[in-house]
Amino acid sequence: MKKIGMMLKRSKPEAVTIARELIAWLEARDLTPLIPESDAKSNGLGEGYPLEQVFDECELMIVLGGDGTLLAAARMLRGRQVPVLGVNLGSMGFLTEVRKEELYPTLELVLAGHVRIVERIRLKVEVWEGQQVFSYVVLNDVVVTKSAISRIFDLKITVGGNFMNTTRADGLIVSTPTGSTAYNLAVGGPIIHPATKCLVIAPINPHMLTNRPVVVPGHMKIELELTDEAEVFVTCDGQEGRPMHQGDRVIVEVCPQPLLVVKSPKRSYFEVLRQKLHYGER
Structure with a gap:
């Protein structure tokens, strides 16, 4: 060295x-x-x-x-x-x-x-706008949240190829165990030891009392699709990102490195x- x-x-x-x-x-x-x-x-x-x-x-x-x-x-x-x-x-x-x-x-x-x-664990994040893809590598979390206009929106969540639910909320966080003590914690998500191989899906101010954070295995791919017209922004580790539009998708999986x-x-x-x-x- x-x-x-x-x-x-x-x-x-x-x-x-x-x-x-x-x-x-x-x-x-x-x-x-x-x-x-x-x-x-x-x-x-x-x-x-x-x-x-x-x-x-x-x-x-x-x-x-x-x-x-x-x-x-x-x-x-x-x-x-x-x-x-x-x-x-x-x-x-x-x-x-x-x-x-x-x-x-x-x-x-x-x-x-x-x-x-x-x-x-780090995350490989792909933001798909039609056939155009933007890639990021994330240590803490990827956050999909409302932009300038203050209104909730619908986000379809698929985990491991299976439909999980369509959440109606101010936003959604997909967090690593490292990021579990960051934004995830602030919205009521669990603290997860960083040696654990899993991810957390945590809604931000959901419009449903039953919509709670979920811990999923690290090998599962998570797909988020914006299903309505809303001003939405996806942010990676709070440092970079881009706007999303109806039909755009965010695909999240554990990075090999x-x-x-x-x-x-x-x-x-x-x-x-x-x-x-x-x-x-x-």
Whole structure:
């Protein structure tokens, strides 16, 4: 492991300070830090490298920021099986679970091959507009929701080739176990351990008392079809997406390539739940 990618939250001065220290730390060990030129030049961190080169050549990706920064890094890695080390400088830090004071001890363990790397399910998402298809890779969730006009709409749901139901709601979330503590949790969906191979289908404000979140096996393909005229938008990981029109379909299935995440050696998943979400407190 010789080439270490870095992605930082540019709006956070602390991230720039840590990045500058980290560059010196890596270079002192004959390692090559790869920083996107947009991040490097705007923060006095050298010339940097083209964005595609950073994500094509890195053997480890260090994220300095919050969960949103890690989601962006995961998207740009596409299908590459490169471990991601997330350092929490944000407010929640559910994905970036390594604290800043743990960065260098954890990095030493990573370089020595003595740290646990876990797999996180990702989703392959296709938005079909007639015969035209737009593809995305998602770590947390894909959300179909109303756009500018505030009105509920009908969405036909098919799971594993079988009709599930037509939900009438403000929207719908298809979430991975990793994303179960994000938007899914806010709409009453279950918390699912990230090692579990399943997906969650959770309606947003359904117009039916019996329409509840459903957990389905990870091998099943999910198809969502917009069956009425409505202003609807599909969003992937809250960062990219496009509008949907009547008859358009969203096809969701587990991506063959999971995201590899460096697990904090200091705490378990349940400890993160207690710390970040105050789970189980009275």
